[in-house]
Structure formats: C-alpha cells, structure tokens
Amino acid sequence: MPSIGYLGPPGTFTQEALEANLSENFGTSVPYGTVPEVLLAVEAGEVKSGFVPIENSIEGSVNVTLDTLAFETQIYIEREIVHPIRHRLVAKPGVSEEEIKEIVSHPHATAQCRRFLTRNFPKVPLVAANSTAEAAKTVSGMDEPAAAVTTEIAASLYDLVVLERDIEDYPSNRTRFIVVGKERPPPTGADKTSMACFIRENRPGSLLEILTEFASRGINLTKIESRPTKKVLGEYYFFIDIDGHVEDEAVKDALGSLMGKLREIKLLGSYPAAPPLG
C-alpha cells in the first residue's frame, strides 16, 4: 500500500482527520514537522501522497499551504476532506475536574475553548504547548493533576481519559484538508478546480478580466483570496477555487482564454468537491 506524509506530530487533528477518512487507502503514514516538508517530500517521491490543512472555518486559510503550492512545488490537489474540530478536555485516569491545577494546550486550541475554560476553570492557569499532541504528552508525564485540551486520538495515544467532550466555543469549527500527489483524478460530475493566477500588473480591472471568463460561462467561484507574491512590493496573486473539472468543456475553455491574458496561471488540481466549510 502506498505511503502518505502528513503534518505531524502524531495525535493532532491532521492525523485524526487522516485516520478517520483515509486509513484504508494508505499503508505507512509519515509525520513531518511542517507543511512545506510534507509537500516537498511528495514532490521528491519520498511519499506517494501528502495530507495537510488548507483552511479552517475560524482561522481562515493556511497561507503556508497556499504559498508552497503556488511557488515551490509542482504537485496536484487530488482530494479534499472536511473534518470537524472537536476539542476534548483530558487527564490521567483518576484525576477529577476539581483537582486540576493547570490546563495545557496549543494557544489556538485554548483560544477556541475560551468560553468553556473561563466558565469552568476561571482560576486555572493555561500553559502553552507546541501542539495539541504535545499537550497530551506533557500531561501524561506530570505528577500534579493537570488537563490537556486535545484530540480524541492523542488521549488514547497517551493513555488519558476524556473528562469533557466538544468544549469548543464554535460548534461549526471545521478544517479543510487536502490530499496532494502527482495524479490528476478524472471528472466525477461534482468537482472543484484550484488555481493560482498571476496577473501582469496591479491595475483596475485585472481581476475583473479573470472573473469575466468564469462568469460568462456560468462557472461558480467558491473561494478567492489575494496573496502577496513576496517578490515585488504590492504585487499580488489570486488563489481561486471554481466549481467544475479542468476536463469540463466550459472550464477548459475559460482557462484557455485566461492563458493569453495572465502572466501565469498555475493549475493546482481538479478533484471531487467536499461540502463547503462556511
């Protein structure tokens, strides 16, 4: 079975989403330290596929994923997965909520559970960890009673028990992950196409020209984001998702027209569409 690289360490939401959605399709799964390391490992052929977050419903786009795909690699998005982000409050067996002396987690995770923590643990200090998985590991090694805000998978990895489930302030908190590789999946009839559009100069109407090509063919835009190119001050590229597959006539036709008008258009993949994040 083929291998898949993912954003580690083991026990975070990325591994949870991978196990929940893709475990039957892959043999070895290999944790990497950063998103670019995962994507570059796919490009180098170290692993057949990669699995990284691209967008969270609260935090927004994972820009390092957008920028690495746009500038540093020549690989494709083959699939997208939308996974709910459900935080657990966990502790060592036998520890009760009343005893808890500190709560450990990644600053983003504690921020996402702020209301729950303020209401139930108003005086307990929040201690930072580098990941939700590291938080579970830290708590499992502590002598004094402590809790971690972490994933179900990290709780079982470090023999911790779940004290409270679904403690996040926004129950609609979800993350969109992508599977990347070197293949271009065939059309399924319900696909999405992602691309990076580099315009010739930053002038009125440049984005309009791009959107006209899609709108005039009835192609719906599902995401657009302007991102600095980091090369020239004030120069932007557009990260765009549209409904449809690059082999659909309308999409093919629109992209063909755009080729002549843009400085560069980089296809980042056509793949089956998951439900929207919003």
Place this chain on the structure above:
Amino acid sequence: MPSIGYLGPPGTFTQEALEANLSENFGTSVPYGTVPEVLLAVEAGEVKSGFVPIENSIEGSVNVTLDTLAFETQIYIEREIVHPIRHRLVAKPGVSEEEIKEIVSHPHATAQCRRFLTRNFPKVPLVAANSTAEAAKTVSGMDEPAAAVTTEIAASLYDLVVLERDIEDYPSNRTRFIVVGKERPPPTGADKTSMACFIRENRPGSLLEILTEFASRGINLTKIESRPTKKVLGEYYFFIDIDGHVEDEAVKDALGSLMGKLREIKLLGSYPAAPPLG
C-alpha cells in the same frame, strides 16, 4: 489625552507597533485579552480607540478581526500601520548562547525562526508560551539558562539582554495593524476604503458585478478575500479594500450603485493608506 485599547499582553508586537507609531497621540493604553474584546470596548466607549492586527505578510489575514468588524461592531478603521516583525533571541544577563538549555516562545514565533534555530540550536528543546511576552516573562523567572524568542520591548520589560537580532527566516515579515474608532477621517488624497460585501446568493457573476462597479470607474482593488458568513452553509461575504476615499466622487458613485445590487454593504472605513504589505 484619549485612551487606546490594544491586543495584549504588554510586550508583544502589537504593543511594540503601538509604541513605535502612536505613543504621542494617546494617553493611557489598555491591554485586552482578545481582538473582539478590544473592538467591543471601543464600541462601548470604554476606550476612545483600539489597536489590533489585521494581516501578516506570512500568516495572512487575522480573520477574527475581519469577522468582528463585519458582524459584531459598528466602528470604523481610522488608520493603518505597517510594522516589521523582528524577532530577538534574549536571555538573562550573563547567560551565553552555549549554555542555553531551552528556548521559549509562541509556536508561531519559533516557526518563523525555524531555520535560525535549527542551524544554531539543533538540540535545544523548544518550549511553547502563550505569547512572545509570556516567553520573556518565563525566561526571566527561570534558574537554569534559557532563552526566549520575543520582542525588543519584552526584553526590556523583563530585564533581559538581546543575544541575537533579526533571527526570522523571512526578513520581509510585516504586520498591518489598524486603529479603530468612531470617527471617519477626511480625505487626504492617498486613502483606502475597506468594506464587507454581502451578496444575495452564491451564483456565477455575483462577485463580477461588484468588481465591475469599481473597474469601470478606474478604482483599483488592493485586497479581496471571501469569508464564510457562518450563518448559512456555503454562504460567503467578501472583505474588500479599494484605493480611494468614500468621499471621492468615483468611490461614492460605485458604492451607490452597489447598494441596489447587494444584500448589504458595510463600510468599514476610509483612511490614509500605508505602503502595501506584499
């Protein structure tokens, strides 16, 4: 002198940017725990102005700032400030680099200095903190030799000395901060206007209609981002920045035309433009 609320704690880049750019304009500066708390304090009149990050050149938009302005408050952006993010490696006086047993910082800060830390401290564990300021405070209270990745201002706040300057991997790392309040500054001739555009339905051409109003009047777009409304699944709004002031004839005219076409258009402010982030 009027008061200003800012995203605390004291000693982070937000306070550094505030002190460097605005200290002569404000009397008391009041730290708050979150971006919404700052913005709501301005709306409630607890402080006259607020100061929060809105976009970082590497991390991208601060979505909580965009969403709070779009959905929860009726206040205006009065000014923008672009401030460089320069990380310092700091320690207690007398500690040398060779002795350092651990390096403390917010996970984003250590991620932004990854190359420097890997090259110079390959075996030193990275310990997480809830903010760059908390990292400095932690190191100032430690007995064993440790270092923090933090701001110049936190180093002096906690009597630490700077061992290395500008250790970030991307020297172009900058954050755009905004001053918010209840006033609408007059045109200066080099202004920007920010708005949130809510469309009636997600259909091909809806964004095109918006952009046509600007492009046909020669108005340049400097930022666009689609964001979920969090109310209806798959429903988006657009956060848009354009060149020009709402009192400019062309801008006024474009916004007037859009009023009739959109479900809602919320003006978030016209203010003097700072240099672009990109």
